[in-house]
Amino acid sequence: MKDILALLGKELTLEWRNKYAFNGMILYLVSTVFICYLSFRIKSNALSPPVWNTLFWIIILFTAINAISKSFSQESKNRQGYYYSLVSPEAVILSKLLYNFILMLILTFIGFGIYTLFLLNPVQDIPLYLLSLALGALGFTGVLTLVAGIASKAENTGSLMALLSFPIIIPMLLMLMRLSKNAMDGLAFSVSRDEIMTLVGIDVIVIALSFILFPYLWKS
Amino acid sequence: MTLKNTWWKALGALLLIYVSIAGLIGEVPRLPILNETIRNTYFHVPLWFGMMTLMTVSMVKSFQYLRKGDIDLDHSAFSHAHVALLFGVLGFVSGAVWGNYTWGSPLPIDPKIIAVEVGMLIYSAYFILRGSFEDEQKKARLSAIFNIFAYAAFMPLVWILPRVTESLHPGNGGNPAFGKYDMDNLMKLVFYPAVIGWILIGLWISNLKQRIQKLVYDKQNT
Numbered sequence: 001m002k003d004i005l006a007l008l009g010k011e012l013t014l015e016w017r018n019k020y021a022f023n024g025m026i027l028y029l030v031s032t033v034f035i036c037y038l039s040f041r042i043k044s045n046a047l048s049p050p051v052w053n054t055l056f057w058i059i060i061l062f063t064a065i066n067a068i069s070k071s072f073s074q075e076s077k078n079r080q081g082y083y084y085s086l087v088s089p090e091a092v093i094l095s096k097l098l099y100n101f102i103l104m105l106i107l108t109f110i111g112f113g114i115y116t117l118f119l120l121n122p123v124q125d126i127p128l129y130l131l132s133l134a135l136g137a138l139g140f141t142g143v144l145t146l147v148a149g150i151a152s153k154a155e156n157t158g159s160l161m162a163l164l165s166f167p168i169i170i171p172m173l174l175m176l177m178r179l180s181k182n183a184m185d186g187l188a189f190s191v192s193r194d195e196i197m198t199l200v201g202i203d204v205i206v207i208a209l210s211f212i213l214f215p216y217l218w219k220s
Numbered sequence: 221m222t223l224k225n226t227w228w229k230a231l232g233a234l235l236l237i238y239v240s241i242a243g244l245i246g247e248v249p250r251l252p253i254l255n256e257t258i259r260n261t262y263f264h265v266p267l268w269f270g271m272m273t274l275m276t277v278s279m280v281k282s283f284q285y286l287r288k289g290d291i292d293l294d295h296s297a298f299s300h301a302h303v304a305l306l307f308g309v310l311g312f313v314s315g316a317v318w319g320n321y322t323w324g325s326p327l328p329i330d331p332k333i334i335a336v337e338v339g340m341l342i343y344s345a346y347f348i349l350r351g352s353f354e355d356e357q358k359k360a361r362l363s364a365i366f367n368i369f370a371y372a373a374f375m376p377l378v379w380i381l382p383r384v385t386e387s388l389h390p391g392n393g394g395n396p397a398f399g400k401y402d403m404d405n406l407m408k409l410v411f412y413p414a415v416i417g418w419i420l421i422g423l424w425i426s427n428l429k430q431r432i433q434k435l436v437y438d439k440q441n442t
Contacts, residue, residue, distance in 0.1 A: 171335075201376070213365045
């Protein structure tokens with residue numbers, strides 16, 4: 001437990017000292033949203049609610065892949081070897097998951113803010129939409145952290161990351177889009193209960209598997 | 221090894237011969253729209269069962285590899301996944317032909333079809349991942365991790381998603397399942413052997429593929 005907190009503290013300090021990485025992510029979000037703003041809102045004002053929703057999730061997906069793919073590759077092999085001798089792999093993966101979850105949570109909420117600023121806000125049930133954002137952040141973290149670990153061992157990390165994570169993330173993305181569409185239409189909470197349960201289930205499976213499989217990944 | 225394990229291979233081959241003959245000339249119920257295409261049940265559906273079985277075997281082998289580190293287990297996982305993908309493509313094609321005549325389109329919008337497309341993408345990614353490593357042990361370990369992860373992500377997609385949305389496939393989204401009324405006892409007599417036959421043949425092909433892999437690997441490393 002102490003190891004996890006120490007590692008988490010290390011990640012946060014690292015992020016704090018290299019603020020350009022985080023600012024880069026924010027700028028990435030802003031520029032993507034701005035491109036959508038230019039191409040959808042100004043040109044034709046043709047953004048129906050389903051398109052609005054899909055566009056938002058695609059932006060979040062790409063941001064997530066960019067943000068999380070560096071979680072293993074930014075540290076040198078030697079430093080990883082150093083951690084290996086100090087702490088258990090469980091502590092490493094838990095701290096990475098926690099850190100990435102915090103990062104994703106901040107990014108999705110900021111992204112939502114920027115997105116609604118530029119492209120209006122047709123969401124009727126904001127709390128439910130925010131819940132779907134949180135579930136999405138958790139699920140993306142679970143899938144992408146382990147995939148980032150796998151991809152960081154290969155040479156062509158960048159393309160492999162997208163290649164491996166897209167198909168795995170699709171089921172989750174479909175459920176998320178459905179849940180957030182319910183939130184946009186302001187449907188009753190009971191309608192979305194199935195989706196929430198499924199999403200929580202997928203998130204739990206994915207995170208438990210990262211936890212189980214990471215020690216094997218760490219060994220190589 | 222050679223003679224002891226032949227009975228199930230022979231059984232698989234015989235069952236498939238029986239299915240091909242009985243499936244094509246046997247008596248089938250006359251149903252509107254489906255008509256004679258109902259015979260595709262003997263080929264399209266068992267191919268999916270075969271694919272699921274092979275994927276599961278592949279996942280189990282990957283898991284065993286992580287526990288034991290025996291490179292043969294990795295070859296086994298790879299060849300089972302490979303044949304699973306082949307079965308997937310065959311099932312996809314036979315389904316597209318079938319859909320063309322019954323649903324009016326080879327690729328209607330349907331969660332099961334989406335699920336299978338995603339599944340084929342996942343396993344293609346698995347082969348790409350395998351191709352991007354030089355070191356055998358590293359390749360085996362990382363692709364085993366991905367294989368287990370992919371299986372866990374793929375199964376909810378196939379089993380849960382079609383059941384909560386509308387689907388054209390029987391048994392999903394309120395449509396009646398097989399055996400409710402469109403499959404009579406005579407058809408079951410062919411259908412169940414077909415399922416077993418396809419699974420056995422799939423295992424046999426994977427087995428052969430694994431042995432070839434082992435030979436190639438041994439040759440490279442001597």
